Amino acid sequence: MTDARSLEARILDYLTSKLAQGHAHTLVDVQRIAVGWSHETWLFDLVWQESGVTQRRGFCLRRDPGNALLRHLSSLGEQFRVLKALEQTALPTPAAYWYESDPAILDAPFLIMEKVAGSCPNPWGRDGRAFYAAAAARGRLPASFTTTLATLHTLDWRAAGLDFLGVPTLGTDFARREIAKWRALIEVSEHPPEPILIDLIGYLEANAPPVTRVTLVHGAYRTGNLLIDDDRISAVLDWELQCLGDPLYDVAYVLSDLNREGTPLLSNLVPRDEFMRDYEAATGIVIDVDVCRYYDALYAMRSVAFWMSASGLYASGRSQDIRLARTAWSVPVVLERAARQLGY
């Protein structure tokens, strides 16, 4: 049965039940962040009285609306497990507190995690581009960007208990798993056939690169998915596409021109040569640009899958968000890019 009280009141009840100490709990600075196409994200502070002192603690809540993009591939339950596992590592991530799958509490599954200090400027907006340009000039943030990715790729994922993500065998298994994952999303979208996509998939299957090392892979490592505080990465966010696999998959994403706008700086932030030099030095992993080019083509397949899925959600009536309808026209744009990547 749906609880008619406000979401805010129910969040407060939930937090109060979890944090037994103190009294006079209130939620302040509640804001829904209007970004992202997957889960709803809310930020707020809990304030309470304890031993005559006012206490304050920040939280971030993510709730699954049930009809979001990547619904088939990204669950809050898995995000929670990943964040819990990463708490033991050197990678900066928000501490994960609670996950509830029971929709009776807040109408939908949700997780609550730490609100980490920092901001996450949008790299596509004018203000965001100016922010990253200024940070690039100062130099500390670009170094933090590269170091943090190196940390992600060198952490001991077995010791952290991340093998539940699925461990690919060495060889071409990783790329084949990714192709299969995105093919499945394309199939459920019920989009009409696209011959360029068939060509792209044929190329990808025929040219899957062998993997000689398996690391944690974020899947969308770029500015906009990284929280920044005082010119350093304070938290890696958006744990929706992670897997175990080839670290060059993330490197290719960093190198891709998809993730910069009006600047040669990678992710609007890092000089390419500097990134490649520092990343190789920090990880001991040699960047094979041909393999990265292959993964860039794989990202084109992934993008097509995203947009077909998104526009399919709208077309089927499962979502009323007209931004998803707009993505129907993103499909040919990405297919054109794929055709160029295939040499035509």
Added chain:
Amino acid sequence: MDEAELLERIATLVKQDIAPAVEADYPRTQAFMTAVVLHKLARQLSVREVHRAADASDVARLAAELAPAAQAVPEAVANAMAALTMPPAAAALSALVATLYAARDELGDERFAAILGRVRQTLRAQIDRRLEYAA
């Protein structure tokens, strides 16, 4: 007034007069995006018949040019070539591309590349036309 012109006018109205007057973030974004969708629909409608004719002509030419090669390719490829003239063209082209990859070993690299290269010319022309309204 034709359909495309009507949609374009509505898109302009939503973008210039309606969306800016909406105060709340979410509905304002939805209103602006509605204008974008209507604009793209209008553009797509305005070129639909021209594109449809060009696509059909390109596929017919492709089928004709590939026909002589049908004698010397695996049966599955020959069948996919023959099916090119059967609508919908996107499905027929997709099937041909998939069949080419599946038969690559039998075809040999040179013939595979030659046939796929010719198919890609048609795909390139089609995607260029779609970008006229999608980009």
